[in-house]
Amino acid sequence: MASLLTPQFPALPISSGPSLASLWIGWIPLGLVLALTLGGLTWTTAWIYLPLFASGVLFGMPHGALDHIVLLQQRQASFTASALGRVLLPYLALMGVYALAWWLFPLAAFVFFILMTWFHWGQGDVQAQIMLVPETHLQSRGLRVLTLIVRGGFPMLVPLLAFPEVYGEVGAAVMAVTEPEASAAFIPSAEVRSILAVAFGGLVLTQLAWGAMYGWLSNRMAWLIDAGETVLLALFFAFIHPVLAIGVYFCCWHALRHIVRLLKTDIGRPGPPPYAAIRARTIRRTALHAVPTTLAALLMVAGLYAWMPSDAAVDVAGIYLFIISVLTFPHVWVVCRMDRDEGIWHA
Numbered sequence: 001m002a003s004l005l006t007p008q009f010p011a012l013p014i015s016s017g018p019s020l021a022s023l024w025i026g027w028i029p030l031g032l033v034l035a036l037t038l039g040g041l042t043w044t045t046a047w048i049y050l051p052l053f054a055s056g057v058l059f060g061m062p063h064g065a066l067d068h069i070v071l072l073q074q075r076q077a078s079f080t081a082s083a084l085g086r087v088l089l090p091y092l093a094l095m096g097v098y099a100l101a102w103w104l105f106p107l108a109a110f111v112f113f114i115l116m117t118w119f120h121w122g123q124g125d126v127q128a129q130i131m132l133v134p135e136t137h138l139q140s141r142g143l144r145v146l147t148l149i150v151r152g153g154f155p156m157l158v159p160l161l162a163f164p165e166v167y168g169e170v171g172a173a174v175m176a177v178t179e180p181e182a183s184a185a186f187i188p189s190a191e192v193r194s195i196l197a198v199a200f201g202g203l204v205l206t207q208l209a210w211g212a213m214y215g216w217l218s219n220r221m222a223w224l225i226d227a228g229e230t231v232l233l234a235l236f237f238a239f240i241h242p243v244l245a246i247g248v249y250f251c252c253w254h255a256l257r258h259i260v261r262l263l264k265t266d267i268g269r270p271g272p273p274p275y276a277a278i279r280a281r282t283i284r285r286t287a288l289h290a291v292p293t294t295l296a297a298l299l300m301v302a303g304l305y306a307w308m309p310s311d312a313a314v315d316v317a318g319i320y321l322f323i324i325s326v327l328t329f330p331h332v333w334v335v336c337r338m339d340r341d342e343g344i345w346h347a
Contacts, residue, residue: 020132020133020225022128022132022256022257022260023128023132023133023225023229023257025252025256026252026253026256026257027229027232029248029251029252030232030233030236030248030249030252030253031232033236033240033244033245033248034232034235034236034239034240037239037240038239043241043244047244048241048243048244048247049243049244049247049317050247051244051247051248051250051251052243052244052246052247052250052317052320053247053316053317053320054247054251055247055250055251055255056294056297056298056301056320057294057298058251059250059251059252059255059256059259060250060251060255061294061297061298061324061327062255062259062287062290062294063254063255063256063258063259063262064258064327064328064331065289065290065291065292065293065294065297066262066286066289066290066293067091067293067330067331067334068084068087068088068091068293069289070262070334070337070338071087071091071334071337072084072087073265074337074338074341075087090330090333091330091333091334092330094329094330094333095326095327095329095330097329098112098325098326098329099326102177102178102322102325102326103178106175106178106179106182107175107179107182107186109175109178109325110171110174110175110186111186113174113325113328114156115156116325116328116329116332117152117155117156117328118149118152118153118155118156118157119148119152119332120152120328120331120332120335121151121152121155121156121254122147122148122149122150122151122152122153123148123152123335123336123339123344124254124257124258124335125147125148125151125152125229125254125257126138126144126147126148126151126344127257127261127338127339127342127344128257128260128261129147129222129225129226130344131261131264131342132257132260133219133221133222133225133226134219134222135218135219135222136219136222137211137214137215137218137219137222137223137226138211138214138226139214139218140214141345142210143207143210143211143214144344144345146203146206146207146210147207147211147226149203149207150200150203150204150207150230151230151233153200153203154233154234154236154237155233155237155245155246155249157196157200158200158234158237158238159237159242159245159246160187160188160193160196161193161196161197161200161238162237162238162239162242163241163242164187164188164193165184165187166241166242166243167184167187167242168183168184168185168186168187169184170242170243170317170318170321171184171186171187172184173315173317173318173321174318174321174322174325176318177304177308177318177319177322178322204230204234207230208226208227208230211223211226211227212227236249237249243317258335259286261338262286263286297323297327300323301316301319301320301323304319304322304323305319
């Protein structure tokens with residue numbers, strides 16, 4: 001227990017170039033959507049779904065389309081057919097296993113999708129706080145784990161508490177890809193949701209207080225950024241329609257931060273991934289690397305939509321999220337390897 005409470009992590013090297021700017025670029029769209037909503041703007045169905053579908057080409061789908069390059073870089077391997085085959089084999093195997101799970105156990109696969117995304121989006125925010133905020137206040141493993149739970153809980157749990165009917169509809173739409181009789185019966189009762197809300201609120205307050213213990217003594221700015229983002233995310237997911245909120249968050253927050261991570265490690269460059277300033281040629285090279293696999297993922301969506309029976313009660317959004325779930329499973333594996341290499345969870 002003592003090892004969880006005591007500082008133990010040296011700060012990662014922070015490169016020159018955009019760092020904090022990579023954070024506030026994400027604050028603006030979330031803050032704007034929140035302000036417009038609280039100001040009384042009513043979002044039409046087209047606007048609600050626009051960011052989600054835009055994520056197919058705007059940061060969302062492309063941010064995971066570079067996983068094969070990351071794996072090659074980790075192996076310090078050249079971009080050859082044989083090397084690419086070696087890194088893609090386990091990646092495709094993980095996709096296949098999870099796709100099979102959707103067909104065999106659709107409800108369990110959906111619950112796993114939520115928990116997996118909770119973990120993954122939380123780990124992305126932890127890494128961003130460490131990489132993009134100089135002298136991070138997240139100086140213990142316990143605080144980093146708690147931050148992961150809190151940050152991932154905002155997009156995955158808060159919409160369930162604030163918009164249970166919409167949450168259930170979206171879940172049923174995804175499960176309908178493999179289970180035509182899927183329904184929203186998995187949504188917990190109002191009493192259970194109240195308990196979850198109190199428990200999660202306690203975790204949020206604990207994370208803020210624990211972070212203040214380190215941040216107020218070492219780096220108040222780092223803690224204030226963390227606390228400000230926490231408040232913004234809490235309000236955003238509590239008041240914004242879940243589909244709109246997830247679409248904006250996916251494009252402008254999670255995916256954008258992962259792309260910045262790839263750019264700052266100069267993805268596609270031969271050799272180990274040192275932190276580097278973001279250069280125009282790195283952006284161009286990264287974008288070109290992402291095009292083929294992004295197109296392949298979009299073709300998977302189109303192919304599955306065309307394959308579904310004409311009378312199936314499945315919409316495009318459900319199919320899109322289904323494909324994203326299958327792609328996310330190996331993507332999380334890749335990001336965990338990146339965290340290991342950067343020492344995110346080990347001193």
